[in-house]
Amino acid sequence: MLKIGLTGGIGSGKTTVAKVFELLNVPVYYADEASKRLYHTDPVLKAAMVKHFGADVYKNEQLDRAHLAQLVFNDPGKLELLNSLVHPPTLLDAEKWIASQKAPYIIKEAALLFEAGSAGQLDYIIGVAAPVHLRIKRVMDRDAISREQVQHRMNRQMDEIIKMRLCDFIIHNDEQQLVIPQVLHLHEALLKLASHLQ
Numbered sequence: 001m002l003k004i005g006l007t008g009g010i011g012s013g014k015t016t017v018a019k020v021f022e023l024l025n026v027p028v029y030y031a032d033e034a035s036k037r038l039y040h041t042d043p044v045l046k047a048a049m050v051k052h053f054g055a056d057v058y059k060n061e062q063l064d065r066a067h068l069a070q071l072v073f074n075d076p077g078k079l080e081l082l083n084s085l086v087h088p089p090t091l092l093d094a095e096k097w098i099a100s101q102k103a104p105y106i107i108k109e110a111a112l113l114f115e116a117g118s119a120g121q122l123d124y125i126i127g128v129a130a131p132v133h134l135r136i137k138r139v140m141d142r143d144a145i146s147r148e149q150v151q152h153r154m155n156r157q158m159d160e161i162i163k164m165r166l167c168d169f170i171i172h173n174d175e176q177q178l179v180i181p182q183v184l185h186l187h188e189a190l191l192k193l194a195s196h197l198q
């Protein structure tokens, strides 16, 4: 089974692209969803979160994401600490999920694939690229947040050009090219690559 990473900067369209792969019956692991689950189900992570970020990161047993985002995206040291707490259990969770799958190939979708050190888990990486102005606009519309809030997160991620250079395949999610034909083309190529492994 081939293990494929799917990454891109904030608002590039990773999740949108991942949903198209899911329609083609490709199992997809969403790292951001997994980390949000682990904040609630992993007692070691939960205790560390309370210890380092205070009891009010949880409200009625639910992680207060807006509060945590406010804390970490304005303070690089705090973000580094959060990453060091949540990325290792997410990597482990992904490994377990991958081991439980049966398919020609699976996809792991993550914004911070390179930054969190999970690229080594994977055979090939797909990058989703979109112009910065479009990424900012899409996230502002999707999350009803300000340009500055999007920019703060963007500033904490690897430069898009460097990230795309590290990828094996690129899907262009701009206003010129259609996404679905690109995904179909890549799906055929990945199935072929996977068949060589059997």
Ligand SMILES: CC(C)(COP(=O)(O)OP(=O)(O)OC[C@H]1O[C@@H](n2cnc3c(N)ncnc32)[C@H](O)[C@@H]1O)[C@@H](O)C(=O)NCCC(=O)NCCS
Pocket: 009, 010, 011, 031, 032, 035, 065, 066, 068, 069, 072, 079, 082, 083, 086, 090, 110, 111, 112, 153, 154, 156, 157
């Ligand atoms: C701080 C949290 C709770 C805010 O939650 P919120 O629902 O507002 O954002 P969400 O998780 O959906 O992230 C939206 C986008 O923000 C960007 N982003 C999220 N975490 C980070 C980070 N640690 N560094 C840089 N960018 C990030 C990504 O582009 C991501 O796709 C959350 O982002 C978080 O737990 N982050 C740390 C875990 C992580 O690194 N997740 C991202 C991929 S695994």
Ligand SMILES: Nc1ncnc2c1ncn2[C@@H]1O[C@H](COP(=O)(O)OP(=O)(O)OP(=O)(O)O)[C@@H](O)[C@H]1O
Pocket: 008, 009, 010, 011, 012, 013, 014, 015, 016, 017, 111, 138, 139, 142, 173, 174, 179
């Ligand atoms: N080709 C497109 N045309 C129009 N809207 C799009 C397109 N691709 C993505 N979007 C929209 O842009 C927003 C961001 O896309 P998506 O959530 O897939 O990005 P992402 O890379 O997963 O973002 P994040 O890093 O914040 O998790 C969503 O609201 C999505 O519906």
